[in-house]
Amino acid sequence: MPVIDRQLAINIDKQQVLSHFGYGDDYEPSARITSLVNDYIENYHNLVDSSCSYVIRDIESVQENRVNIENSITLSSKVISQLLKRCEKVAIFVLTIGNHLEDMVAYLAENGLVLQATVLDAIGSGTAEQLAVFVEDRIRESVASKGFVISRRFSPGYCDWDVNQQKMIFKAMQGDTAGVRLTGGYLMLPRKSISGIIGIGSKHNNVDNYNPCKSCLAVDCLGRRV
Secondary structure, eight states, rough: EEEEETOOOOOOOHHHHHHTTTTTTTOOOOOHHHHHHHHHHHHHHGGOOOOEEEEEEEEEEOSSSSEEEEEEEEEEEEHHHHHTTOOSSSEEEEEEESHHHHHHHHHHTTTHHHHHHHHHHHHHHHHHEEEEEHHHHHHHHHHHHHTEEEEEHHHHHSOOOOOOGHHHHHHHTOOOTTEEEEOOOOOOESEEEEEEEEEEGGGGGGGOOOEEEEOOOOOOTTTTTO
């Protein structure tokens, strides 16, 4: 089972961090916030212990709202079914940046340093997202030699895919969950963790272009990707 290097260097987008505070490209933040963001971006890696595992499984059958994957894994979602009917295989992954950054955010907040805690939390979210992008690239490279392409990344809780499907993600990992555990309410710990799937198939089937947002009427959805 492929595992991502824990010492992986991740570049954080400063503007992405500032966007958490409502700063757009055309708005200059205060000198204090700029200095704080720059300092935390320079040193955040001391609080990150990145880890990821993924598996690639065969798709056995696809119905309208249900996908059966080898080793008795069942994904229940019309959106996911529409994706995976185009695919031959599916990559299933779990990743995390560890507990340390989250613990520091809690410490800062408890001591009244709310701005610092918010900046560091935003950097943690950006780090997890960039780690997910790295994993996508790794999977893309691993299947390219077989003539396959990959889809966008989808996680339980997205669109009609219920968050309780986390149990299927973790079942598919067969215990190698990169140090991430699942609570009874299907939340992941550490909190800065991401799990999900990536479809794998032929470019002729438009696997890489599948985007359910294009036909969805929920224009105010925070997860909208167009």
